[in-house]
Amino acid sequence: MGQYSLDRPDEPQEHRRLDLQHEMWLLTFNGELHLSKIPAMKNSILDIGCGNGVWTQAMATAHPTSHVTGMDITPPATAQRSNVKYVQANAEEPWPFHGQFTFIHARMLVAVVRDWPTLLKQCWEHLEPGGRFELSDLVPPVHAAESEWDNDTSPIIKWATAVQATWRTEGLDPTVISDLDKTLEQLGFVNITHSRLRWPVGTWSNDEKERKIGELCLLNFQRIHESAGHRMLLNKNSNISEDEARNLSNDGIKDFTENCCSKRFFFDL
Numbered sequence: 001m002g003q004y005s006l007d008r009p010d011e012p013q014e015h016r017r018l019d020l021q022h023e024m025w026l027l028t029f030n031g032e033l034h035l036s037k038i039p040a041m042k043n044s045i046l047d048i049g050c051g052n053g054v055w056t057q058a059m060a061t062a063h064p065t066s067h068v069t070g071m072d073i074t075p076p077a078t079a080q081r082s083n084v085k086y087v088q089a090n091a092e093e094p095w096p097f098h099g100q101f102t103f104i105h106a107r108m109l110v111a112v113v114r115d116w117p118t119l120l121k122q123c124w125e126h127l128e129p130g131g132r133f134e135l136s137d138l139v140p141p142v143h144a145a146e147s148e149w150d151n152d153t154s155p156i157i158k159w160a161t162a163v164q165a166t167w168r169t170e171g172l173d174p175t176v177i178s179d180l181d182k183t184l185e186q187l188g189f190v191n192i193t194h195s196r197l198r199w200p201v202g203t204w205s206n207d208e209k210e211r212k213i214g215e216l217c218l219l220n221f222q223r224i225h226e227s228a229g230h231r232m233l234l235n236k237n238s239n240i241s242e243d244e245a246r247n248l249s250n251d252g253i254k255d256f257t258e259n260c261c262s263k264r265f266f267f268d269l
């Protein structure tokens with residue numbers, strides 16, 4: 001696998017950012033942790049790429065009769081409840097357990113997973129008959145609802161386009177998330193549904209819930225830029241210097257911060 005360019009989830013600032021991003025998902029799902037219907041009791045749940053364990057832990061608290069396993073490539077979070085277990089493992093390699101789950105959850109892994117067919121095959125093999133798999137993610141790139149800015153004359157879109165080009169050199173497909181149905185169907189998944197949602201950036205929406213999400217979304221991406229905005233443009237195949245990467249990142253976040261409400265930036269989910 002290639003490098004993961006965000007900070008490790010056990011670093012304090014990334015831990016706090018993942019908590020903030022979790023808050024955005026909760027608002028998006030009207031306070032729910034997931035959209036799939038699962039049995040009320042005694043589930044066996046897996047959270048792939050669980051990060052700081054914020055969803056894993058919340059799920060274990062909400063479902064005290066269920067058992068929740070969080071899996072991440074970095075050293076796992078500390079289990080705070082007896083019905084939670086963390087496993088350190090690479091989700092793209094054979095998983096180090098044989099059990100089956102009633103619910104498998106994967107969130108914000110678009111910049112992580114290179115081999116989706118293999119990952120989804122493992123999900124299929126580790127799901128009980130009738131089990132559910134839920135994938136929640138961004139569908140890059142960012143857009144401007146004011147369409148004259150929906151192109152790389154907007155510095156944030158220029159940065160995002162450059163990030164996607166870097167991802168491609170590492171074997172990541174930025175658009176894969178909206179294109180997995182065929183793979184899922186071939187594996188045997190049925191009743192595949194999509195919820196088309198969006199995250200506005202900044203407080204430009206007329207909708208109160210979207211304004212709250214937008215406020216947090218801007219903060220979330222400001223934090224990503226502070227810690228990793230330039231690093232996301234650099235790898236061994238990059239043809240730009242570190243200074244150029246920093247300038248692109250700085251211009252991008254300035255655009256997000258100053259123009260999010262006039263250009264009405266948003267992400268599709």
Ligand SMILES: C[S@@+](CC[C@H](N)C(=O)[O-])C[C@H]1O[C@@H](n2cnc3c(N)ncnc32)[C@H](O)[C@@H]1O
Binds near residue numbers: 050051052072
């Ligand atoms: C953006 S974070 C998302 C965390 C969590 N799913 C959430 O929504 O709060 C991506 C996580 O994937 C983990 N990761 C990266 N590559 C991985 C891999 N190959 N297998 C498992 N986890 C991986 C990272 O360590 C990080 O914690």
